[in-house]
Amino acid sequence: MQKVITDDLEALLDILPPQIRQPLQAHSDKHQLLEVVLDLGRPPEARFPEQEIVLNPKEVDEQDLSHVASRISSFGDDNRAGIERTLHRISAIRNRQGRIVGLTCRVGRAVFGTIKVIADLVESAKSILLLGGPGVGKTTMLREAARVLADDFSKRVIIVDTSNEIAGDGDIPHPAIGHARRMQVTTPSRQHAVMIEAVENHMPEVIVIDEIGTELEAQAARTIAERGVQLIGTAHGNTLENLMMNPTLSDLIGGIQTVTLGDEEAKRRGTRKSILERTSPPTFDIVVEIQGWDKVAIHPDVGESVDAILRGQPLDTEVRWLDENGEVKREKKSPATTTRTRRARQLVKKNEPPRLYLFGVNRGRFEQMAQEMQLPLDIVKNLAEASLFITSKNYYRRKPQKVREAEAASLPIYVLRSNTPHQIRQLLNELYPTSSPPKANSIKAALTEAEEAVVQVKGGEESVELSPQSAYIRRLQHLIAERNALLSQSTGKDPNRRVRIFR
Numbered sequence: 001m002q003k004v005i006t007d008d009l010e011a012l013l014d015i016l017p018p019q020i021r022q023p024l025q026a027h028s029d030k031h032q033l034l035e036v037v038l039d040l041g042r043p044p045e046a047r048f049p050e051q052e053i054v055l056n057p058k059e060v061d062e063q064d065l066s067h068v069a070s071r072i073s074s075f076g077d078d079n080r081a082g083i084e085r086t087l088h089r090i091s092a093i094r095n096r097q098g099r100i101v102g103l104t105c106r107v108g109r110a111v112f113g114t115i116k117v118i119a120d121l122v123e124s125a126k127s128i129l130l131l132g133g134p135g136v137g138k139t140t141m142l143r144e145a146a147r148v149l150a151d152d153f154s155k156r157v158i159i160v161d162t163s164n165e166i167a168g169d170g171d172i173p174h175p176a177i178g179h180a181r182r183m184q185v186t187t188p189s190r191q192h193a194v195m196i197e198a199v200e201n202h203m204p205e206v207i208v209i210d211e212i213g214t215e216l217e218a219q220a221a222r223t224i225a226e227r228g229v230q231l232i233g234t235a236h237g238n239t240l241e242n243l244m245m246n247p248t249l250s251d252l253i254g255g256i257q258t259v260t261l262g263d264e265e266a267k268r269r270g271t272r273k274s275i276l277e278r279t280s281p282p283t284f285d286i287v288v289e290i291q292g293w294d295k296v297a298i299h300p301d302v303g304e305s306v307d308a309i310l311r312g313q314p315l316d317t318e319v320r321w322l323d324e325n326g327e328v329k330r331e332k333k334s335p336a337t338t339t340r341t342r343r344a345r346q347l348v349k350k351n352e353p354p355r356l357y358l359f360g361v362n363r364g365r366f367e368q369m370a371q372e373m374q375l376p377l378d379i380v381k382n383l384a385e386a387s388l389f390i391t392s393k394n395y396y397r398r399k400p401q402k403v404r405e406a407e408a409a410s411l412p413i414y415v416l417r418s419n420t421p422h423q424i425r426q427l428l429n430e431l432y433p434t435s436s437p438p439k440a441n442s443i444k445a446a447l448t449e450a451e452e453a454v455v456q457v458k459g460g461e462e463s464v465e466l467s468p469q470s471a472y473i474r475r476l477q478h479l480i481a482e483r484n485a486l487l488s489q490s491t492g493k494d495p496n497r498r499v500r501i502f503r
Helices: 009-013 018-025 062-069 116-123 138-151 188-202 215-226 240-244 263-269 302-310 338-349 363-373 393-398 401-408 421-431 440-458 471-483
Strands: 004-006 035-039 045-047 052-054 080-082 089-094 100-106 110-112 128-131 157-161 181-184 206-212 230-235 256-260 274-278 286-292 295-299 317-322 328-333 356-359 388-392 413-416 463-465 487-491 498-502
Touching: 009 018, 018 035, 035 062, 062 100, 110 138, 116 128, 116 138, 116 286, 116 295, 116 317, 128 138, 128 240, 138 157, 138 206, 138 230, 157 188, 181 188, 188 206, 188 215, 206 215, 215 230, 240 286, 240 302, 256 440, 256 471, 274 302, 286 302, 356 363, 356 401, 363 421, 363 471, 388 393, 388 401, 393 401, 393 413, 401 413, 413 421, 440 463, 440 471, 440 498, 471 487, 471 498
Parallel strands: 128 230, 128 286, 157 181, 157 206, 206 230, 356 388, 388 413
Antiparallel strands: 004 110, 035 045, 035 100, 045 052, 080 089, 089 100, 256 274, 286 295, 295 317, 317 328, 463 498, 487 498
16 A cells, blocks of 8 residues: 555645745745744744745735635634645634734645554444644544545445545545545534534444544544444544543543542552542544554553553553555564563662652652652762662653663663653652551542532532642542532642632
């Protein structure tokens, strides 16, 4: 499956003023163009993957902006417009009076063959969620998945197209989606309603949706999945753990809730009595983290992956990429902490107070966690004084000089999967096993107080303020309010910081 790229670049260049268009047409790398930025009172810029260039020293004026705006479709509520029968997107920046003072003209490309690296997953009929930062090709992969399922597998595919970014501007969809059908969304606030309408009115086997970003859209996605329709979508966030920390979208991967265990169950699991668990089966069966144009990390069973993360267990990930010959390569990635974590735990067995050297991790967060857990944290600035080197997975993979120095000195290395409080707390529990965690009865009393406050607010109270608690317990109380569709906020300063629950 060879990649074929079509970008209709001339259609985008044609809407630009001549003094901006001509330098672009003469540029040797114009087919690598990502976007053109026009800001009032500044020189126009063109952005490429590796550089940004000024197209003309003359500053952009209102006439230049009007020139572009008059040659494209009307802007919607999301301040996005397009060029008919193309995938290009023009986004507006407005002043407080609503006048356009900036434009971002983004090149839209259809890349045929871009799903080769996940073709088997797309064909599996399982629901797939694509994650990744801006510009890594989420929408491009989504568009190609719709075309392949509609053309190669003759499935009934409906694209819910909020900003006409998947199937292009105008009433006739871009050929890049093949025989898939497209439902346009009049305003972003109706995206969830159109998702449900697509299922109820058009009998799709597959629904494709870009940028699931609200709670209503997450609920609509669950409704679609529960009706047996394959769902392929994208959401904000680079990794599965990012999604778990997003209360609005965590339902896509099953939702997170606070559970209070009995004494025997907590002892059997070796955990505290109040723990976080997955609420329900995930909406999406598979999560694909897009790490680059030809590289992805795959969680083939989202439920198992979420449970492993919540329990602090090792999480294997399958990484795939295309080699220089276009062949799919696979590798099972086990946590980089395995060997080094064992070495770090040997410190605990020797009852040696660890002297920590932090590299690429959040020192303030470590100190906050240590304060909450009442631990005598010893962070050193000199590598020679350290008994344990702590870094993040991203830094460890890149092997900067400090990591190489620690390895050369045979210093035990602990690699955190992420900088989240959960990961840091787990590490500190391993390093200080004799430290006394918050008393179970104290946690239970704090959670009971939050639950009683929920009942009072639902019964008519305007708001209820809880007793001062540590940040860890406050987070559990916030989860209880959220689970009951109420608002909450922390007020005051430590040690008197507390949660207020209200409508």
